Amino acid sequence: MMMSRRCLVAMTQTLIACHGCDLLHRVRxxxxxxxxRCSRCGTLxxxxxxxxxNRTLALAITGLVFLVIANLFPFLSLESQGTVLETTLxxxxxxxxxQSMAGPAILVLLTSMLIPGLLLGALVYVLWAIKRGYRLPAGRRLFRLALTLRPWSMTEVFLLGILVSVVKLAKMAAIIPGTALFAFLAxxxxxxxxxxxxxxRAIWEKMDKWS
Ligand SMILES: [Zn+2]
Structure with a gap:
């Protein structure tokens, strides 16, 4: 029996596969x-x-503001024998x-600045459009990009690295945390x-109403 594309799309939209055991469930x-939760294994x-x-949009805008502050203001200042060295991200x-560490420098730049910036920017773009009822170009592609980038945003790993270095450097110099460090923590x-x-899933469903 031939099934129209519209019919097939409607059918697959009402089904969801469990990530844990692949059992198909009807979305209610x-x-x-x-x-x-999955009726077989209990996975969410x-x-x-x-x-x-609304919540994700508010969080994404807040995140962008913190990211800008984290990049504009001093991150840490080191004071030793009267000399103060101020660093930004x-x-x-x-x-x-x-210092011949181009690889780690690129990784830090990507995972702690560029990827979070892209992720938050894409979310604001897509969610703002949904909220205002606009249909903006490349919305679906950008939301897919945001979902792909999520695991690569490693701000917490970077912050942990900073804290370890601060503890080690504390014996050699006085460390003054800057505004950017608090913004980054936030x-x-x-x-x-x-x-x-x-x-x-709810955001994809809202974008489905665009077409
Ligand atoms: Zn399951």
Whole structure:
């Protein structure tokens, strides 16, 4: 029997495969703030959070503000024998690359600045369009990019590295934390909150209404 594309799309939109055991489930409307779990293995299938667009958009804008502050203001200052050395995120990576560590410098630049920036920018673009009811070009592609970039945003690893170096350097020089360090710490929490609260399925469903 020939099945029309529209019919096939409608069918697959109502089915969801469990990430744990591949069992197919039919998607049913859930009460607010409730979760659907796999009937076979108990893996979380989807959640119903009606405020996912507003919350994720607010978090993504907040994250972008923290990222800008983290890049503009001093990150750490080292004071030793009357000399103060002030670093920002960008000067830190430039110093790394000047010391024949171009690889780590590129990794730091990518995972702690460019990828979080791209991820947050893409989310703001897509979610703003959904909220305002606009259909912006490349929305789906950008949201897919944001989902792909999520595991590569490693701000917490970078922050952990900074804290370890601060503890080691504390014996040699006085360390003064800068505004950017606090902004970066806040960014780590904002990104974790996006991971926890964003419901990609609900956002895809809203984008389906574009066509
Ligand atoms: Zn399962």
């Amino acid at each position: 409307p859930l009460p607010e703030k409730s979760k659907a 299938l989807y959640v119903h959070s009606p405020e996912t667009v 960008i000067t830190g990576t430039i110093i790394l690359s000047q 960014l780590v929490f904002v990104l974790a909150a996006i991971n926890a609260f964003m419901d990609p």
